[in-house]
Amino acid sequence: MQNRVLPLSKLQTDPKGEMLVFGEENQGGFFWSLLWTLDGAEADPTVWFREYDEPAIAEQEPLNGFxxxxxxxxxxxxxxxxxxxxxxxxxxxxxxxxxxxxxxxxxxxxxxxxxxxxxxxxxxxxxxxxxxxxxxxxxxxxxxxxxxxxxxxxxxxxxxxx
Structure with missing residues (x-):
């Protein structure tokens, strides 16, 4: 497998505690996440791509399309x-x-x-x-x-x- 969506038991926040990481590259160079919020979950949230040393960039498709x-x-x-x-x-x-x-x-x-x-x-x-x-x-x-x-x-x- 090249990349993977994490099982519920492996979900974690990003190093800054701002995003909920739900997917990662197999070598650990980058990951995908959702904005971490205590409010109710958005129906089809924006997915954020981040290399560990770079700012997060929004994927063009929300979660369903992504x-x-x-x-x-x-x-x-x-x-x-x-x-x-x-x-x-x-x-x-x-x-x-x-x-x-x-x-x-x-x-x-x-x-x-x-x-x-x-x-x-x-x-x-x-x-x-x-x-x-x-x-x-x-x-x-x-x-x-x-x-x-x-x-x-x-x-x-x-x-x-x-």
Whole structure:
């Protein structure tokens, strides 16, 4: 598992005691939290992303949308069959996404805004790495045949299990 949502018994406040930490990166470099308040819980609160030494940044989707994105991200990262490429152009990303359905949510993860695309048995996430780095794409599939829509796209794959 790349990242995880913490079980209720492991919830804790952030180092400043302002946020309730509910998710973390597997190496401990960053976490997701909700504003810690004694008032009644908000129905669909803002999710805050924080690297330990940096100020918190609001995720674009509130908790309901964030949890969908989190699940899609983990599904693509943890799949048995994968296709991975780095330093893609916008045109290459458009070609990769042509045969897939875009997930209608705002970008996930403030550090590298990430969009999701899906097809039967396939989740693709595309991250904007910013500047000259372009985009990276990571597809996870339940079966190698689900990667077929990506096979003919002119992309240099770092890994392609299809």
């Amino acid at each position: 949890l969908i994105q989190f699940s899609l991200y983990e599904a693509s990262m943890g799949a048995e069959y994968r296709a991975v490429s780095h330093s893609l152009t916008g045109g290459q990303v458009d070609r990769l996404a042509e045969e897939l359905l875009p997930v209608p949510l705002l970008p996930f993860w403030p550090g590298a805004p990430t969009r999701f695309y899906v097809a039967p048995g396939l989740v693709l996430h595309v991250s904007d790495e910013g500047g000259d780095n372009g985009f990276s794409a990571w597809a996870g599939a339940s079966h190698r045949s689900a990667l077929a829509p990506l096979a003919d796209v002119p992309v240099e794959w770092d890994r392609f299990d299809g």
